[in-house]
Amino acid sequence: MSGLFISYRREVDAGWAGRLAADLKRNLPDRPVFHDIASIEIGEDFGIAIERALGHCAVLLVVIGPGWLNVQHPHGGRRIDDEDDWVRLEILAGLKGNLRVVPVLMGGAAMPRVNQLPDALKPLVRRNAHEITDKRWDYDVGELVKALGRVSSGGKGDAEPPSQVGHPTIVAAPSPHIVVTKDLPAPGTVFRHGPDFPELVVVPAGRFLMGSPTTEKGRSDDEGPQHVVTIARPFAVGRYPVTFAEWDAFTVTSGTYHRPPDQGWSRGRQPIINVAWNDAQEYVTWLCEQCGQPYRLLSEAEWEYAARAGSRTRYPWGHAWGENNANFSNSESHWSGKQTSPVGSFGANAYGLHDMIGNVWEWVQDNWHDTYLGAPADGRAWEDGKGQRVLRGGSWFDGSIDCRVAGRHKDFPDFRNNDLGFRVCCAPSIS
Template sequence: MAANSVQKNPSISIFTPKSGDTFQDKLKDGSLAPEMVIVPAGKFMMGSNDDNNEKPIHDVTITKPFALGKYQVTFEDYDKYCKATGTSKPNDNGWGRGKRPVINVSWNDAQKYCQWLSQQTGEAYRLPTEAEWEYACRAGTTTRYWWGDEIGKNKANCDGCGSRWGNQQTAPVGSFKPNPFGLYDMHGNVWEWCQDGWHGDYKGAPTDGSAWEGGDGMRVLRGGSWSNLPSNLRSALRSRNSPDYSFYNLGFRVVRSSPSIL
């Protein structure tokens, strides 16, 4: 376990986590839940002028730290849930399971996984809100990608990112450098479901980082994937689909917001 990793210890009565610390909760069988990174509270400018659905650019304040999955939920993580609940395992398209991000999962599937994870750990797991996702993706940056305005080479997995998996298949999680918050694959690999309902722009959007429910029945997707062009990987880019839709470039990561370690 990394030097800045922590595990809950009932013999320790006082613990003050720091931004960037990582931890893993235990499941009832003694195995570990997804590895989480503590993301600090802060403010950022959400959106961009690149597309009408990314307007207006607006101030968002994340009032409390939260923990976000260090990686996209993997097949290894998700298959534990499937085995425990008798749920059919999603197809891996022949690319392998293990440390590859789970694919062919819908928003509804992701919700059920979060509910199971919460039951297993006694903590509150859920999908990230759209504001939390963009805040974590940007990690204090204002450029199109956390590393700059150009896609560069071999910084992410997409069609045109210069990696060996680009436009071919998913990459094992953690195959590229993390962003300044210590989060991997915030750009590319698989699209990530968010909690929010879809709204066509940000007029009337919450400014406190909370989920924006309602909308047209669709659910928000962020981050782009291995099969998308670099423009789809921008920090501000938004997409959506039906909550029961699944595909080989859709996955998710989880948030834990309960106070026992945060």
């Protein structure tokens, strides 16, 4: 069962759905694409055809445009509230079955909030959405094609089962098969502990020179003195900053009452913003409770080691900031100085991590210290339990100087802003 089923509102989303179907058929010729009426023979029962098609599919793509939620029934009321509505029935069948259900946000649409959906469809908000924009259509569809290529097409037995405490489900890349293990997989492996949790990449052990040399352009005194740090064992790092979709899954379970505003920039695959260090602590605690794994924030040393990925230059890609390498104010990207960008919009570093530079400042575990004098040499967090906490990486709003690998920032643990997010780590704390 390898098919792809596209669910959409004919009244408002037919153009996007048709274009998406054509692109998927061209880019994934071995995966049948079911595009409702276009795939139903004349005179065939619509309901039977839908049920049969879903039975042959591995993925249900729910196309959501700006008007999707509020399309009205001819007799009044929203279609989505009608128990016989076909879009509703398609989504219900996907959620109850073993399909991978992927909301696809079109035309700047935001993911519906849980209180906007009928009770039966509320689990949809916990599914990680993929955004496709008109301006970046080819790139966004290309990223979707890559993701669909990683979804197993071997049948129900290959769908991701629910994660169990102590026995996380790990999806190893590039192979789409599922491996169940208690141990950390090999460096370079991409995995996650459940469909609503962040993707992780295993970073190898090693040594590096932390901080910046006195000759580095734009350097601040708080970036020194340079010192050697030894990371004794591999650790897993969030492939991307935590997204709104991942945070909203946290909210749905009542893990938190804080639903950060998205500034009108959409949710889904946008990085979470308007979160404090304290909020990030609540999230990693929730992850630990959900799957029994040692989630936490990165230490500042682990963050810089992961961001450098073996480099010793001002940026992971070299000494010059260049153009369109990341999202910061003078980086010449589509979002520079305007807003956050969907995670993964730029290439990964040598460890397979995206958005380490720019997009959002990332909270790390450490307390702020004005210099590295006395800093731990083993990668552990440098904490004294008081004062401000460290932020790394720069953001969409900041200039190239602040977005160097060695650049540092600080703020109070209860401070929230539209350029502050975080990334998770999954590894026992260094002791």
